[in-house]
Amino acid sequence: MKTHQDEVLATLRTFRRMIGIPGNMTEDDKRMFHEYLERLYEPGHGPIFFYVQDKYGFPRHPPTRVTTTIGAKTWNPELMTENTFDADRWVNWTQPDFYGANKRPQSLKECLGDPNPLEQCVACRSLEACTCTYKEYKRTARNGWLKCTNIQRIPDIGFFGLFAHDFITQGTILDEYSGELVPHDDTVSDDESSYWSSLPCGPRPNPANHVVDGEQVPRPHGHVAIDSRVRGSAVRFMNHSCVPNAALFEGRAGTERRLVFVEALRDIWPEEEITIDYGLDWTESMDECLCGEVECRKPGKDSMELS
Ligand SMILES: [Zn+2]
Ligand SMILES: [Zn+2]
Numbered sequence: 001m002k003t004h005q006d007e008v009l010a011t012l013r014t015f016r017r018m019i020g021i022p023g024n025m026t027e028d029d030k031r032m033f034h035e036y037l038e039r040l041y042e043p044g045h046g047p048i049f050f051y052v053q054d055k056y057g058f059p060r061h062p063p064t065r066v067t068t069t070i071g072a073k074t075w076n077p078e079l080m081t082e083n084t085f086d087a088d089r090w091v092n093w094t095q096p097d098f099y100g101a102n103k104r105p106q107s108l109k110e111c112l113g114d115p116n117p118l119e120q121c122v123a124c125r126s127l128e129a130c131t132c133t134y135k136e137y138k139r140t141a142r143n144g145w146l147k148c149t150n151i152q153r154i155p156d157i158g159f160f161g162l163f164a165h166d167f168i169t170q171g172t173i174l175d176e177y178s179g180e181l182v183p184h185d186d187t188v189s190d191d192e193s194s195y196w197s198s199l200p201c202g203p204r205p206n207p208a209n210h211v212v213d214g215e216q217v218p219r220p221h222g223h224v225a226i227d228s229r230v231r232g233s234a235v236r237f238m239n240h241s242c243v244p245n246a247a248l249f250e251g252r253a254g255t256e257r258r259l260v261f262v263e264a265l266r267d268i269w270p271e272e273e274i275t276i277d278y279g280l281d282w283t284e285s286m287d288e289c290l291c292g293e294v295e296c297r298k299p300g301k302d303s304m305e306l307s
Contacts, residue, residue: 009038033057034146047078050151050234050260055271057150057165065108066151066160066237070229071192080231083259085181093183095223111181111224112259115252122173122251122261132254134225141261144168145175145267148274149234159291162237163272166266175235177248177260179228190285194278195229195236197248197260226260235262240282241291242298248276 050066051059068075078121085108093104105111123132123140147166154161168174184198228236231252238246245268252258267275275291283289288300 038142045098047231050077050079050237052153052160053150055150055152055163055165068160070195071189075230077229077236078231079234081176082235083108083112083176083178083181083226084231089180089182095135105224108181109257111153112257115255115258117252119258120249120251121254122259123253132256134253134256137253137259141173143171144264145234147172150172151234151237154273156241159239160237161239161275162234164268164270164272164274166270168264170264170266172264174246174262174264174274175233177226177228177233177235177262179226179236180230180234182225182227184223184225190282192229193282194240195227195232195274197226197228199224199258199260201224201248235274238262238274238276238290240278240289241273241293242277242283242289242296243291243293244275244277245272246274246276 031290050068052064052255053059065076085105087104087106090111091105095103117129118127120127121130121137123137124130147168148162148164150165151160152163153159179195179197184196189194216260226232232296237287245266246264248260249263250258262274262276264274280297283297286298288299289296290300
């Protein structure tokens with residue numbers, strides 16, 4: 001039986017034959033191509049697997065499914081453009097005292113907490129209260145994720161990475177970091193933590209509770225993790241760099257939802273790899289970092305001999 005996924009791939013292949021060299025795409029071609037990509041990303045069609053793509057975002061021939069080994073397990077990650085919540089994953093979770101009476105989240109919204117007007121709205125980019133919807137954010141962000149959907153294997157290293165197939169200007173929202181909302185677990189391996197992003201959970205704590213001796217203290221660590229090992233958006237393929245060109249931020253879509261999103265820190269050229277900084281703890285835990293930057297925090301032996 002032909003699945004939605006087969007159908008989309010067949011359409012993409014036909015389209016590729018039609019336009020010949022993707023580098024010569026006209027504006028009309030690009031618009032059509034983007035419409036096809038959007039079909040690939042349409043929600044509600046069941047799992048769509050990630051495929052190795054060429055520098056233009058087309059699936060390679062024959063389409064090769066991305067397989068990753070994380071924490072000694074092999075996964076064929078699935079594409080998911082929105083977070084999912086499964087209450088069963090929270091049955092054994094104990095809410096920290098900080099949040100008051102113990103109450104396990106029962107819904108995606110409860111899990112992420114209420115949108116805070118102090119966070120930036122990802123739809124209108126305002127720090128003021130606004131009435132944007134999650135749907136409006138999706139429309140705004142569409143152009144960003146269409147420019148960064150190509151997943152390629154990095155020669156020599158063998159890992160997959162996320163690459164730009166179009167020019168991306170500084171400040172562009174590339175995509176939401178999405179996955180399954182699960183309790184944060186400090187015991188996950190370093191491999192696994194590369195596929196996690198965390199958010200403070202539950203009803204949003206009152207900032208007044210963060211004042212000790214008249215000083216504002218940082219919020220406690222996030223208690224909900226966005227786990228993208230099995231399902232997630234394309235940005236789950238972003239690798240670490242000590243000098244990244246993108247970063248994760250927390251934001252809100254109007255009054256509807258809180259989310260973690262990826263924003264370009266500078267202009268990014270077509271075919272450039274899109275990277276974020278996984279943080280000091282992560283580089284500390286690694287034997288060596290492969291980012292290759294002059295200012296790398298954990299350069300390998302080879303690069304030290306060169307410098
Ligand atoms: Zn807004
Ligand atoms: Zn590095």
